Amino acid sequence: MLRIMFPKSMTVTVTIDGGGKNVSVAANDEKFAERLSSILQWSTNRVGEPGYPFTSLNQVIYGMETLARSAMSIEQFIEGLRELLEVSDKHPVPEVGVRTPSPTVVDLSPSGNGWIVDARFLRGERFKLAINKASIGWAADPPEPTRDKAIMKFLSRLKSARVSSDEDVALLVMEVAHYSSDIAGWLKGMHSAIAEEPRS
Structure with a gap:
């Protein structure tokens, strides 16, 4: 229900x-x-x-x-x-401007002095990111050591740049995950989102 x-x-x-x-x-x-x-x-x-x-x-x-x-x-x-759900019927409906996310469930919650992002993707993959003032934690299911190491390096670089607050980073991670179908797509989306941000 x-x-x-x-x-x-x-x-x-x-x-x-x-x-x-x-x-x-x-x-x-x-x-x-x-x-x-x-x-x-x-x-x-x-x-x-x-x-x-x-x-x-x-x-x-x-x-x-x-x-x-x-x-x-x-x-x-x-x-x-x-x-x-790719439903087609004969009943006309008014156009409504809503961006349809992929079927990904993402939760953002505060944790101590930081944030936790928990994402569950359509294809069964899942990740949990913990970010706070002192560190970043990453866990993926299923794990892929090479990819996960690259993700940690990317996120650590993003955090140390100090362009955004930890909350901003967590919100960006959540937003990109909403429109991704797996971890690979999320990582690609993160790179694109960072590249599009105006440089100060």
Whole structure:
């Protein structure tokens, strides 16, 4: 079960059984509940089919969680969900400017004098970054020693440059992870983001 709360006291509760054959959506507004139920039923029926990007219900739920964090209203959430789950239907919907993240779940939390970023990617990879005044800690699952060493070197260089605060670095790591499908894509995105920053 997934419960999402939007502004204006709009709450959506989604329940999907283990096989994905029974999808239940409850919302303050019946028309939104019907639209969400239709979208999710269509998607869960396609999970695991050749060519469909989602191979499990967990991936669909992770995608919904991530999208809910960036959507400012239920209208944006529904439009973004249609794009994310590759749903096509005959009902025209208004264009809503929402950038659809990849189904990546990223958590940012304070820890002592620093921050922890925990990212879980669509392809099953995961990393945890701890950054504080004195050090940087990195752990990836699955680990790749050569890549992980290069990432540590990159992050240490970024931290020691003192162009940004530790919080800024943690926020950048989180933002890039939201739009990446794996660690390799995240690292490439980080390099691009740093290259695009104006030099002082």
